[in-house]
Amino acid sequence: MISKFYEIEKLKSKTNYFLFYGENEGQKQDVIQANFSQFTKKNTYKYTEKDIIDNKQVFFENIYSKSFFENEKLILISDVSDKILNLIEEVITSNINDVVIILIAKRLDKKSKLRNYFEKEKMALIVPFYEDTPQTLLSIAKKILFENKINLSSENINLIIERSQGDRINLKNELQKIINLSQNNKKLELEDILKLTNLSENYSAGELVDNCLSKNKKRTLNILNENIPSSEDNILIVRTFLNKLKRLRKLRLNLKENNNVDQVINSFKPPIFWKDKNIIKQQIKIWELKDIENFIVDLNNTESLIKKNPQISNQIINNMILDKVENTNIQI
Known part of the structure; x- marks a missing residue:
């Protein structure tokens, strides 16, 4: 069953199973906090899809067991994909009344079996989360x-x-x-x-990302060598990449309808600042649509790795940036 995020309050009494998908992680957090605030930290359990697949028994024991002090449980499962579909089907079929399960996914295309299942299943609710305007x-x-x-x-x-x-x-x-x-x-x-609003005392995330996307290897290496980012800074760098790549993707799609790069950039909404136009024009020449979409997928995986391994987040982000600054062919 498909729903909008603002309809959850009136529909949540009809189901215990939710799938939230899309890139807007902040809105997902806001919706969970607003609509499921009755759950405390003690009766909220967080997993990743990998955690559950690697140890299904512990997960099922948590679902089916009930503490004397717990009325309901909220189970949040992040980074989900089609791999978890069979397990979730089994849980929904069992019709447990005192457990609310929210699956949290990034992008799910129309061919996704998990997405299709939730869209058709009357006992479940699927909610897309689009980027903020x-x-x-x-x-x-x-x-x-x-x-x-x-x-x-x-x-x-x-x-x-x-x-x-x-x-x-x-x-x-x-x-x-x-x-x-x-x-x-x-x-x-x-x-x-x-x-x-600067990235700590280092170079800004935007400067690092722009130089990487512009294939300015020397400048990118200088910034990486001089920066000492925290794991939180590295998450910010990933999200800066994501937002700039989403903009590049839209620009690339617009170029299919209008082959004039300057017109496409000048008419883009929200407006692109004049100081950014030349560097964006350069990035458009470098990045083909397929490369952009593959990079976005890689970034989602990189963010998951950083969250799971914060102690080596600098190594993870540096390896990704070095790979991207060296391997994309420039199309001029």
């Missing part, structure tokens, strides 16, 4: 700032949104920095915003 991010930013009684100019708000790379998780992290600083009763100026 600039208007949505602006609304989120204004709401958070209003709740914290912080007054920022439109210029400063737009700067924060731009530096969050279209990701509401990044946006909320940047706004939290603003909130923390404002507690000192300091009036925030543009200079403060610029300092706060």
Whole structure:
């Protein structure tokens, strides 16, 4: 059964089985928090698909066992794919009443067996999560700032949104920095915003990503050598790649209808800043649509690896960047 995210509240009484898919991880988190807040940390269990496939017995024991102190359980399973379909079919068929299961996936194409099953199954709910628009991010930013009684100019708000790379998780992290600083009763100026929203004390994630996508190997290596990112910074780098590649993908698709690169860039929504137009034009020449889509898949895998192995996140991100900066053929 297909649903929109804003319909979950009225439909969740009809099912205990949900599939959330799409790239908007921040919105998924917001929806889970808003609609399943009755579950505490003690009765919420988190798995990855690999965890369950590697040890099905432990998973089934958790589902079928019931503690005297637990009324219901919330089970979150991330990074799911078609591999988990048979197991989930078995669980849904058993019709357990006191367990809510939410499967969380990245992209699922129309041929996905898991997606097709949830779309047709009356006992389950599938919800797509699309990327946020600039208007949505602006609304989120204004709401958070209003709740914290912080007054920022439109210029400063737009700067924060731009530096969050279209990701509401990044946006909320940047706004939290603003909130923390404002507690000192300091009036925030543009200079403060610029300092706060940089990637630690290193080069910005955007500069690293742009040089990699532009095949500027020397500059990319210099940035990698001088940066000392944390695992959180590396997640930000991955998401910056994702957002810039999604934009490149849309531009590439638009070029099929209009072969004039300048017109495609100038008419793109949201508008591309003038200072970015030349580098984007260069990236369009370098990256074919197929290469972009393959890179996006690789990034999803890289993010999962970083989350599972934060202690070697720098090695993981560096290996991925070096592979990409060296191996894509330039089409000029």
